[in-house]
Amino acid sequence: MITQMLFRALDRKTAWVALLILIAAAAVPLANLYLPASNPLHVPDYAVPLFGKYLTYAMLALALDLVWGYCGILSLGHGAFFALGGYAMGMYLMREIGPRGVYANPILPDFMVFLNYKALPWYWNGFDNFWFAALMVVLVPAALAFAFGWFAFRSRVTGVYLSIITQALTYALLLAFFRNDMGFGGNNGLTDFKDILGANIQAGTTRAALFAASGIALALALLVCSMIVNSKLGKVMVAVRDAESRTRFLGYRVENVKLFAFVVSAVIAGIAGALYVPQVGIINPSEFEPANSIEIVIWTAVGGRGTLIGPIIGGILVNFGKSIFTGWLPDYWLFALGGLFVFVTLFLPKGIVGTVTGLWVSTRRRPVVAAAEVLQPEPEAAE
Amino acid sequence: MSEAREKLGTMLYLNGVSVSFDGFRALNNLSIIVHPAEMLAIIGPNGAGKTTMMDIITGKTRPDDGDVYFDGRTDLTKLDEAKIANLGIGRKFQKPTVFESQTVWDNLVLALKKPRGVFASLSYHASGADTARIEEILATVRMTARKHDLAADLSHGQKQWLEIGMLLAQDPKLLLVDEPVAGMTDSETVETAKLLKEIAKTRSIVVVEHDMSFVRDLGSRVTCLAEGSVLAEGTLEQVSANPMVIERYLGR
Ligand SMILES: Nc1ncnc2c1ncn2[C@@H]1O[C@H](COP(=O)(O)OP(=O)(O)O)[C@@H](O)[C@H]1O
Numbered sequence: 001m002i003t004q005m006l007f008r009a010l011d012r013k014t015a016w017v018a019l020l021i022l023i024a025a026a027a028v029p030l031a032n033l034y035l036p037a038s039n040p041l042h043v044p045d046y047a048v049p050l051f052g053k054y055l056t057y058a059m060l061a062l063a064l065d066l067v068w069g070y071c072g073i074l075s076l077g078h079g080a081f082f083a084l085g086g087y088a089m090g091m092y093l094m095r096e097i098g099p100r101g102v103y104a105n106p107i108l109p110d111f112m113v114f115l116n117y118k119a120l121p122w123y124w125n126g127f128d129n130f131w132f133a134a135l136m137v138v139l140v141p142a143a144l145a146f147a148f149g150w151f152a153f154r155s156r157v158t159g160v161y162l163s164i165i166t167q168a169l170t171y172a173l174l175l176a177f178f179r180n181d182m183g184f185g186g187n188n189g190l191t192d193f194k195d196i197l198g199a200n201i202q203a204g205t206t207r208a209a210l211f212a213a214s215g216i217a218l219a220l221a222l223l224v225c226s227m228i229v230n231s232k233l234g235k236v237m238v239a240v241r242d243a244e245s246r247t248r249f250l251g252y253r254v255e256n257v258k259l260f261a262f263v264v265s266a267v268i269a270g271i272a273g274a275l276y277v278p279q280v281g282i283i284n285p286s287e288f289e290p291a292n293s294i295e296i297v298i299w300t301a302v303g304g305r306g307t308l309i310g311p312i313i314g315g316i317l318v319n320f321g322k323s324i325f326t327g328w329l330p331d332y333w334l335f336a337l338g339g340l341f342v343f344v345t346l347f348l349p350k351g352i353v354g355t356v357t358g359l360w361v362s363t364r365r366r367p368v369v370a371a372a373e374v375l376q377p378e379p380e381a382a383e
Numbered sequence: 384m385s386e387a388r389e390k391l392g393t394m395l396y397l398n399g400v401s402v403s404f405d406g407f408r409a410l411n412n413l414s415i416i417v418h419p420a421e422m423l424a425i426i427g428p429n430g431a432g433k434t435t436m437m438d439i440i441t442g443k444t445r446p447d448d449g450d451v452y453f454d455g456r457t458d459l460t461k462l463d464e465a466k467i468a469n470l471g472i473g474r475k476f477q478k479p480t481v482f483e484s485q486t487v488w489d490n491l492v493l494a495l496k497k498p499r500g501v502f503a504s505l506s507y508h509a510s511g512a513d514t515a516r517i518e519e520i521l522a523t524v525r526m527t528a529r530k531h532d533l534a535a536d537l538s539h540g541q542k543q544w545l546e547i548g549m550l551l552a553q554d555p556k557l558l559l560v561d562e563p564v565a566g567m568t569d570s571e572t573v574e575t576a577k578l579l580k581e582i583a584k585t586r587s588i589v590v591v592e593h594d595m596s597f598v599r600d601l602g603s604r605v606t607c608l609a610e611g612s613v614l615a616e617g618t619l620e621q622v623s624a625n626p627m628v629i630e631r632y633l634g635r
């Protein structure tokens with residue numbers, strides 16, 4: 001059954017993109033480690049974690065697209081799941097520091113010593129173990145998504161109202177994580193990491209490995225999403241997106257369909273966050289900023305929502321553009337981003353990928369998901 | 384006769400159903416019975432409450448008052464849309480509602496009677512029997528040639544047929560069909576009547592329609608609704624000869 005689903009998931013395009021990502025996951029680290037700096041194909045040291053970060057953003061956009069592009073749930077709080085995965089990883093990295101902190105406390109991280117903690121808060125237990133932390137990277141976002149989705153979808157909160165409460169969710173977490181007595185380092189967050197699984201986190205080989213891990217995780221996430229959207233459940237999700245109440249009258253439990261998509265999406269976002277933190281070296285409450293979550297929506301819209309490849313391209317391209325642009329005119333990035341969003345909404349409503357495939361197959365129409373109407377969902381027609 | 388006895392052996396049993404919207408009484412003490420393998424045609428002026436009645440049966444609207452029973456024993460007023468659909472009640476909407484961004488084939492796959500759960504849908508793989516059934520339905524509703532087209536590209540009449548096909552795919556015990564021939568040509572209308580009569584040999588159907596020649600073709604029992612309750616019942620001849628029906632519906 002699984003092999004059957006995998007086979008179905010691997011349509012030509014997905015297979016190529018997954019392969020391409022895997023090639024990049026191997027090629028970039030190798031070109032960094034083994035090519036001499038004089039070689040034009042050499043990847044400089046600073047670029048490895050930078051590109052690795054883009055891969056985690058691409059994964060985050062892919063996660064959002066699963067719920068927004070396919071299931072019609074416009075989450076404006078997906079940054080929260082990313083940040084929670086990041087914090088779980090950050091907690092492990094903090095405990096890995098051990099007695100090498102400024103205060104040399106073998107158990108307590110520096111910020112706790114500084115804030116006069118006498119003992120480790122109970123929820124920090126277990127995070128000295130990588131695999132426990134890895135489990136939490138998955139479980140914590142999943143649990144939050146499940147609890148949130150359970151209530152929201154059951155009470156049939158949809159559309160703008162749902163978007164607003166997802167935004168409120170991430171904002172509430174932002175405020176909570178800002179507080180020093182939450183035990184997550186407050187404003188400063190978690191940083192000064194030393195090593196991961198015993199390897200120096202700054203070392204070139206570690207960064208290369210993290211990049212490769214990000215690429216592999218992205219390719220796997222793509223396969224999982226592809227498996228879902230190409231199954232009958234994927235058709236049900238699109239049905240929910242396009243005509244929710246009609247789907248109910250066919251006997252589907254819409255709330256369960258949404259809950260499934262939302263939880264899977266949160267898990268993918270959490271894993272992306274966990275890969276992001278060791279590559280950027282810090283996690284702090286700003287990751288919960290509502291504006292971050294809105295940026296994810298823009299990456300997805302730019303790349304093409306309702307296509308699995310689109311958000312990956314959008315996540316990488318927009319953030320690559322951001323790196324270049326902010327190096328050049330740092331104060332104007334938000335204007336550029338806003339302008340980009342307006343441009344895409346007006347002129348490329350299907351995003352880059354949707355527009356290109358649209359041109360490609362305009363002669364022989366295929367059931368590619370219509371990803372138009374970014375800002376104006378079809379009125380529900382089930383009277 | 385006790386109420387329980389009355390319900391016994393019915394497919395659909397509405398008794399004294401009332402519902403108001405902002406003080407406006409859309410249904411007023413409405414009572415209707417449909418037997419197994421029986422077709423009932425419902426006529427009546429716009430705003431009579433015909434669609435609202437279907438909303439109540441399918442769980443979209445809750446009645447303020449009255450009983451709604453399916454199959455003689457299941458109280459529909461306690462269940463939600465998905466549960467009611469899974470009991471075996473299928474509905475075609477007044478405004479044809481198909482999944483526009485999906486193909487005709489996929490619309491039928493979605494409707495096909497199969498386990499509706501998340502994980503069952505995730506691992507679903509069309510069996511040979513499923514494919515054959517869909518091909519059969521496509522032939523019945525004459526859409527074989529369009530099976531790979533998006534539902535959005537169909538004409539209004541074809542969407543109606545696709546939705547009837549989806550009803551067939553659901554394999555329900557009771558079909559609620561709201562204005563099925565709106566937007567159809569005369570010959571399509573005649574075909575639809577034939578198809579519904581064929582279906583009614585084994586299932587119960589409630590058809591709402593304004594088109595009198597279509598209702599005549601159905602040749603079923605007729606109920607005329609007005610202002611949320613039954614105005615007249617009987618054969619089409621009896622109902623259309625009823626002076627109240629003439630005054631409040633046909634005569635307009
Ligand atoms: N959800 C609703 N909210 C408010 N009014 C409604 C609602 N549904 C139906 N109505 C009103 O109830 C009356 C009956 O409508 P309907 O059942 O659609 O009539 P019919 O299908 O017989 O033409 C109409 O006046 C309509 O405006």
Ligand SMILES: [Mg+2]
Pocket residue numbers: 433434435477
């Ligand atoms: Mg109506």
